[in-house]
Amino acid sequence: MSSVISKATLGRLPTYLEFLKRQEVEYISSTQIARALEWGEVMVRKDMNAVCGQGKPKVGYLRENLMTSILDTLGVDKNISAIMVGAGKLGTALMEYKGFSEYGVDIKAAFDNNPEKWNERFANGKRIYPIELLKEYCKENDIRIGIIAVPQSQAQIVCDEMIDCDIKAIWNLSAVTLDIPEGILVKNENLALSLSFLKTCMMRNEERNDF
């Protein structure tokens, strides 16, 4: 595994992984992957090369090996602690979601400014703390990732507080474009845009048959 894998390549790895999971062949080439995903062949070849080295001439990569290499590159076996700010409906759903631990992320606690929530616990026993305790908690628990699940109007404030708590990576579910200093990573999760994409594809599908 090369250590010079670009962020752009990393961002595509989940798509490769999902695609590879659905295949039933033993070997697969970067050309086949590129065609199926409608991505540039050069880009896919470079991505595969960065993650898994050269494929076997003519046949490409052993599909199982490629999947293992992608999982390794994604670092799913290394654990990291996260916190969430915002214990509303979406925050609660994510706090109770079991899928994150599979990828080595443990969302340890949530923070909210609503005092009524401070005595509540999530179904898995995890707690909701006052936002004032964020800094202390992050220091004590080596928190590296912050998840923003607050309303749009609060998102930037929460983001600034997270950075003040030495959080280096932010998962932003607020649909607000955050103002972030250099050196902080952000991943925006805009669910509305995602659903909108499906709608657009469907409408275009109906307009014509050659989609």
Place this chain on the structure above:
Amino acid sequence: MSSVISKATLGRLPTYLEFLKRQEVEYISSTQIARALEWGEVMVRKDMNAVCGQGKPKVGYLRENLMTSILDTLGVDKNISAIMVGAGKLGTALMEYKGFSEYGVDIKAAFDNNPEKWNERFANGKRIYPIELLKEYCKENDIRIGIIAVPQSQAQIVCDEMIDCDIKAIWNLSAVTLDIPEGILVKNENLALSLSFLKTCMMRNEERNDF
């Protein structure tokens, strides 16, 4: 707006849109966009061309125009009706999320197999029906999009029922790879993979400085 925009291009439009929103320049070129996003220049130029025609020589595209073209291409001004199956925590969060209507998607109702939920309503007054009513409801309300927010073990069953109800596009939040017949669109939303990507980037960021 060309009608031959590929699904791959459509999938990249939200990323372009998010990037363009954050810029403060009047004009931007496809080369600048490609470099900033770390995407291939040829691909970005083709995408821009498909959505907004040729840019102005040397300077590229008027940023505002490009954003409008992308929004038009995404069809955010056309309304479409959707339903959700699964009224658990995530389903409820999405039913009550206000952001979807901005992109022209109205999630009209939810369906669940738990009788205790049939008398409940979401905060916005929308209802939860027995899954047995799905087919009738979809016919009467011209439902075109189905959202799967059930546990993994139920996802394929729900997917098959949706297809039986003439639903043509499925937003799959279940983290299961669905078996889908030709002609049905699926968008998988794997939140765990998304958070995992952020974690991977962060760990690699810490390992070295030239990320």
